[in-house]
Amino acid sequence: GESVGLHLPTLSVQEGDNSIINCAYSNSASDYFIWYKQESGKGPQFIIDIRSNMDKRQGQRVTVLLNKTVKHLSLQIAATQPGDSAVYFCAENREGSYIPTFGRGTSLIVHP
Amino acid sequence: DSGVTQTPKHLITATGQRVTLRCSPRSGDLSVYWYQQSLDQGLQFLIQYYNGEERAKGNILERFSAQQFPDLHSELNLSSLELGDSALYFCASSVAGAHGANVLTFGAGSRLTVL
Numbered sequence: 001g002e003s004v005g006l007h008l009p010t011l012s013v014q015e016g017d018n019s020i021i022n023c024a025y026s027n028s029a030s031d032y033f034i035w036y037k038q039e040s041g042k043g044p045q046f047i048i049d050i051r052s053n054m055d056k057r058q059g060q061r062v063t064v065l066l067n068k069t070v071k072h073l074s075l076q077i078a079a080t081q082p083g084d085s086a087v088y089f090c091a092e093n094r095e096g097s098y099i100p101t102f103g104r105g106t107s108l109i110v111h112p
Numbered sequence: 113d114s115g116v117t118q119t120p121k122h123l124i125t126a127t128g129q130r131v132t133l134r135c136s137p138r139s140g141d142l143s144v145y146w147y148q149q150s151l152d153q154g155l156q157f158l159i160q161y162y163n164g165e166e167r168a169k170g171n172i173l174e175r176f177s178a179q180q181f182p183d184l185h186s187e188l189n190l191s192s193l194e195l196g197d198s199a200l201y202f203c204a205s206s207v208a209g210a211h212g213a214n215v216l217t218f219g220a221g222s223r224l225t226v227l
Contacts, residue, residue: 042220045218093214098214099157099168100214103154
C-alpha cells in the first residue's frame with residue numbers, strides 16, 4: 001500500500017514489548033480526546049477515546065492516560081505486535097467544537 | 113472496509129486544472145468531513161457538511177469547494193491546482209453533526225498529485 005510519507009517522530013519497539021506513544025495538546029479547553037491509528041494505504045481508524053473528566057481509560061491491549069495539569073495524553077499498547085505498526089494520531093475536540101483537531105502523529109515500528 | 117468510499121484512489125493532473133473527489137459516507141451517517149493530509153501539515157480539517165448543509169469550515173482555500181447531495185454523498189472540488197495541493201484527501205463521516213464525543217470513520221483517501 002502507499003505510504004503517507006510524513007516526517008514524523010518514530011518509536012521502534014520489539015514484538016512483545018509495551019509501547020507508549022505521547023501527545024501534548026495546547027488547548028486547556030479541550031474536553032474530548034481520541035487516538036487514531038493509520039496503517040499504510042488506509043485512512044485513520046478509531047482506537048480509543050477519553051473525556052476530560054477521566055484520567056484513564058482501558059480497551060483491549062490499549063490504555064489512554066490523560067494528564068490535564070500538563071496537557072498530556074498517552075497511548076499505551078501492551079504486548080505490541082507487528083500488526084500494530086502504523087502512524088498514531090491523537091486528536092482533541094476543543095470545548096464547544098465537535099471537529100477533531102489532529103496532532104502531528106507518531107510512527108510506531110514493531111520489529112519481529 | 114470502513115464503509116466510507118472515496119474515489120478516485122489516485123489522481124495525477126497538471127497545474128491549473130480542476131478535479132473532483134467523491135465520497136460516499138457510511139450507511140446511516142449524516143455528516144461528511146473533508147481533511148487534507150500533506151507532508152508538512154499533517155491532517156488538516158477542510159470542511160464539514162451535515163444532511164446537505166455546510167456546518168463547519170476549516171482551513172479550506174477559496175479555490176476549493178464542496179457540497180453534499182440529497183443522497184448524502186459529497187464532492188470536493190479543487191480548482192486552479194498548484195503543486196502544493198498535492199496531498200492525500202480524506203473523507204470521513206459520522207452520525208452526528210454538532211455534538212461532542214464525535215468519532216469519525218475515515219475512507220481510504222484520494223491521493224492527488226499535481227505536476
